[in-house]
Amino acid sequence: MTAKPKIGRIRNPWNALAIHAGLICICVGYLLPFLWMASTSLKTLEKTGEIPPRFIPHPWQPQNYVKIFTHPTFHAVLFTRNTIVIAILTVAGTTLSSAIVAYGFARIQFRGRGILFGIMLATIMIPFPVTMVPLFTIFRRLGDLTGMAWLGTFKPLWVPAWFGSAFSIFLLRQFFLTIPKDLSEAARIDGCGELGILFRVVLPLARPALAVVALFSFMVVWNDFLAPLVYLQRPEQFTLALGLDNFQSAVGGTPWHLLMAASVLVILPVVALFFLAQRTFIEGITTTGIKG
Amino acid sequence: MTQEERQNFFKGMAFLAPWLFGFAVFTAIPICLSCYYSFCDFSLTVPRRAPLWIGMDNYRQLMHDSLFWKSLGNTVYYVAMALPAGMLVSLGLALLLNAKIRGQAIYRAIIFLPSLIPAIASAMVWMWMYNTQYGLLNYLLGKVGLPPVAWLGEKGAMPSLALMSVWGVGNTVIIYLAGLQDVPRELLEAAEIDGAGAMRRLFSVTLPFLTPVIFFNLVMGIIGAFSILTVPYIMTQGGPNNATYFFTFFNYDEAFKFLHMGYASAIAWIQLVITLALTGIAFWSAKKWVHYG
Structure with missing residues (x-):
């Protein structure tokens, strides 16, 4: 047994108190926008302009949440459905295709693997604004080639996900490398091919990493604004993020109680996921950020 | 290549096939196309017209476009504020969150949370907080006897956007925190026994060990800050008076508002070259200050 490390422990209780005080102040600051959002979302229209503002809404008006579901320019149900459809297709595609590619990078020795892996990592650094114009023309061209519309549909948003995402491939590869090779050798002797090893041996063991990948690709879709803005055209196809922006520009900056209620609706799934899967989030960020 | 090597090569390619195809169609070809378009007069018109080669004209025109210089200046101004602020705040927060005290799990969760929420939602709530008349921030300023601020006015908008970006540094904080766990x-302990105070330990032990992480965050920060678009698009639409008209905004407007795809591609390429150059400088300087333990 090693002795308990003395380092890092704070011996002076006043120092600990000072750190607590500092962190509490910072946390209040970080939480303030959330509290203000929640508070405004429960106010009446008149009370949103009240001076001095009150944190506890009085009278409180939870009906705002009903109103945003029936508002003529904010189709909450439809936008949620659209976002979920895109999310399911994206999460399924990213997870499956990235697992296959990651297996190739992690477990098969071949010439040029190192270079290809380097190229793949470099693509993480290409910002979307740089490729958005040519991608737009490519999807227009794909429309001509395949005889069906791509622009103005969900396809440009989810089809690319089925060809692996660099971030997910990297994360899964790092995880696959930690799975003992003996296990796959045993399966090979039992007559498993590479695909069999991937699906019967590696993937069942890689569930935590698959969860990270699924969670992150869901978050990307849920939070994405630019790609839907570029590719979607008709309001009935809008995602929640796009719908909320459209709602805001349609009603202008006055019904803050409704805008905040809609914002709460948009962040609620994300916040819920975070509290359910906090460890998964942290693992994902640290693997890709540190072990790279 | 031996028989086995060849076999492995084909096997490897088969597994990589989805990515290889995706890389070609959604990354490599777009980048080449973008380069080609940037030398073309290419508008999305009906009926369609093929891109027409015009050489350096787009770039030449950009040099005389006041909006180009304005948006470039704005972007540099924003990066110069948001990047150092984000780096310092996230490092400072990570050090605080690394102290061995009770309740850290809660503090960490709270500081991480804002980085998760959709840009549209944070833009919405900050617009409301920044509201000159009814916003919470001006009310709080009034409380401590300060005059109200036009947070999203011509002067204030840019620092306000940078402030917002500092609110969202949570995942950088988590990366620093993980890095801090790897400091031996x-x-x-040895430094402490030798009589090094907390500050000395920070600068002589902790920070040198953290340099690879600082470097990673610096590179990601440069790329992220240069491609900011969503938040100003929603909050300020580039205004007031183009005060928050970013480079990416210029690119977006030329492409999807005016359908000048050639001109927009030239803008995108300049962004790519600037980002690559800065990343290159960061990599080059890394030799002098990044220690791989």
């Missing part, structure tokens, strides 16, 4: 305890 024995070294910190």
Whole structure:
């Protein structure tokens, strides 16, 4: 047994108190926008302009949440459905295709693997604004080639996900490398091919990493604004993020109680996921950020 | 290549096939196309017209476009504020969150949370907080006897956007925190026994060990800050008076408002070259200050 490390422990209780005080102040600051959002979302229209503002809404008006579901320019149900459809297709595609590619990078020795892996990592650094114009023309061209519309549909948003995402491939590869090779050798002797090893041996063991990948690709879709803005055209196809922006520009900056209620609706799934899967989030960020 | 090598090569390619195809169609070809378009007069018109080669004209025109210089200046101004602020705040927060005290799990969760929420939602709530008349921030300023601020006015908008970006540094904080766990305890202990104070330990032990992480965050920060678009698009639409008209905004407007795809591609390429150059400088300077333990 090693002795308990003395380092890092704070011996002076006043120092600990000072750190607590500092962190509490910072946390209040970080939480303030959330509290203000929640508070405004429960106010009446008149009370949103009240001076001095009150944190506890009085009278409180939870009906705002009903109103945003029936508002003529904010189709909450439809936008949620659209976002979920895109999310399911994206999460399924990213997870499956990235697992296959990651297996190739992690477990098969071949010439040029190192270079290809380097190229793949470099693509993480290409910002979307740089490729958005040519991608737009490519999807227009794909429309001509395949005889069906791509622009103005969900396809440009989810089809690319089925060809692996660099971030997910990297994360899964790092995880696959930690799975003992003996296990796959045993399966090979039992007559498993590479695909069999991937699906019967590696993937069942890689569930935590698959969860990270699924969670992150869901978050990307849920939070994405630019790609839907570029590719979607008709309001009935809008995602929640796009719908909320459209709602805001349609009603202008006055019904803050409704805008905040809609914002709460948009962040609620994300916040819920975070509290359910906090460890998964942290693992994902640290693997890709540190072990790279 | 031996028989086995060849076999492995084909096997490897088969597994990589989805990515290879995706890389070609959604990354490599777009980048080449973008380069080609940037030398073309290419508008999305009906009926369609093929891109027409015009050489350097787009770039030449950009040099005389006041909006180009304005948006470039704005972007540099924003990066110069948001990047150092984000780096310092996230490092400072990570150090605080690394102290061995109770309740850290809660503090960490709270500081991480804002980085998760959709840009549209944070833009919405900050617009409301920044509201000159009814916003919470001006009310709080009034409380401590300060005059109200036009947070999203011509002067204030840019610092306000940078402030917002500092609110969202949570995942950088988590990366620093993970890096802090890798600083060897024995070294910190030895330094303490040798009489090094907290500050000395920070600068002589902790920070040198953290340099690879700082470097990673610096590179990601440069790329991220240069491609900011969503938040100003929603909050300020580039205004007031183009005060928050970013480079990416210029690109977006030329492409999807005016359908000048050639001109927009030239803008995108300049962004790519600037980002690559800065990343290159960061990599080059890394030799002098990044220690791989």
